Amino acid sequence: MNKKYDVVIVGGGILGTFHAYHALKLGLKVCLVEKDLRPNGATTQNFGQVVPSGMNAKWQKYGRESLEIYKEIQSLFDITVRQNGTVYIASNDEEEQLLVELRAINSNNGYCSRMLTKSDCLEKYPGLQASYAKGGLFFPEEVTVEPRTMIHRLQLYMVGQMGLEIKTKFTVVGCVKKEGEVELHSSTNQRLSAQKVVICNGSDFKNLYPELFENSDLEVAKLQMMQTKPQQNYELKGSILTGWTIRRYEAFAECPSYLGIKKNEPEDSLQKKWGIHILFKQAADGSVILGDSHQYEDAANADDLGNDLNMDIDNFMLSEAKKIIQLPNYEIHRRWYGMYSQCKSKDIFRETLSGDIHIVTGIGGKGMTGSAGYSRKSIDKIFNR
Structure with missing residues (x-):
């Protein structure tokens, strides 16, 4: 018909x-x-x-x-x-400088954000490691x-x-x-x-x-993620984005200090090799989703990304996540990958x-x-x- x-x-x-x-x-x-x-x-x-x-x-x-x-x-x-907001957590002076610059850009754009001190971050996000957090930038409108x-x-x-x-x-x-x-x-x-x-x-x-x-x-990106078992009596509000995210997201490329900071990064690090930046988000059932990694192939060779999970990537992400937030448990309930396409130019x-x-x-x-x-x-x- x-x-x-x-x-x-x-x-x-x-x-x-x-x-x-x-x-x-x-x-x-x-x-x-x-x-x-x-x-x-x-x-x-x-x-x-x-x-x-x-x-x-x-x-x-x-x-x-x-x-x-x-x-x-x-x-x-x-x-x-x-609507529970997004926070970027800086781990050092360079990342905090990028947060200050991003806040100025958003101020000019009329997009609400506010700087958080280290103590603000530790109070707002339970389990956040004092040894990691230097300060934060919070966007209250985000969901x-x-x-x-x-x-x-x-x-x-x-x-x-x-x-x-x-x-x-x-x-x-x-x-x-x-x-x-x-x-x-x-x-x-x-x-x-x-x-x-x-x-x-x-x-x-x-x-x-x-x-x-x-x-x-066009190229295809493969991202690995994982999800913990539900966290008992623990609430992590909103999206928690960390220092490697600050160094990766395109918004920060518009900050004056960005290019100089990127030049100082080691080229042979595992986070660069696997395109990793550590994110946290609590799901409705109390579990925490964390990740992620990025591996790329041209559209013509997308099958070369494979259908399996690289456990070295997962283990590295877990070890880095524990340096940032100490959850009540890091028992992993699910692991998966997603695929999306994007243009190079x-x-x-x-x-x-x-x-x-x-x-x-x-x-x-x-x-x-x-x-x-x-x-x-x-x-x-x-x-x-």
Whole structure:
């Protein structure tokens, strides 16, 4: 059966879902198709941190729009959003200097943040090691979500309250412009038609336009994370980002001292080899998610990243985490990895085929924070609004 829509979104992750959200806001008839029974890619395999503070000036605007969108939806329907803030903990003078400079940048941008002294940090974050913390920078507006459930709750809201249609286990194997419409063919011989198609396929480059992706500057990142057993009688509020995060996140690259500080870093450290920066976030059940690492391959060689976990990476992250926060227990309940795609030379991958087939992918690690805001601009551009 060939059903017709204003737009079909291919990919049920965070970027595709928010493209669908903003298309629905324009009053369009929208179908979201997902190749699996439910989204299970990078959208569900991350920390669930919404941190515009970590983005450069351009993407912080999208991130701040995303915060407003998350909070608006949460006021209508529980999608697991909790406003408990983000803190960056400096471990030395260099990192603290970057925090001071970032606060000045955000002050000029009108984005609320406040410096924390060492004693402030130790009082606010139980278990934080006095030998590690020198000071902090806190962003009170930022939120966390439960990544394994948020996207499903969001889609439930969009189906029930906004009129979204979702088709799961719908693997698109063909997408062709025909007689003024775009026709999609699934692996089970189902067909859909739409005025426009938006393809948000994350790091899955095998089914549609594989040659296009292989010849692009897209790369795939593999991130390792782990989760402790629930912590008894212990509360760690918000997102806890540490010194290596300060040295890694793109927001800090806009600080005057950044380049000089980066030049002094040892090139052969394990954190550079494995792209590690230590993050903490407490889940709703009291467990603590920690990580993460970054290993990269070109889109054409993404399979070389493998399907296993490197236990040397996990063990190193654990040993470093214990130097920062002493949790009641570090018993690991789950270990996993996630994959996302990003561009080497651009901040997102966009390609338009036959005028009405729009590929939007490669948002990288900005997905959870930037997708809601960016997708609004993207949909407006696609529909000339």
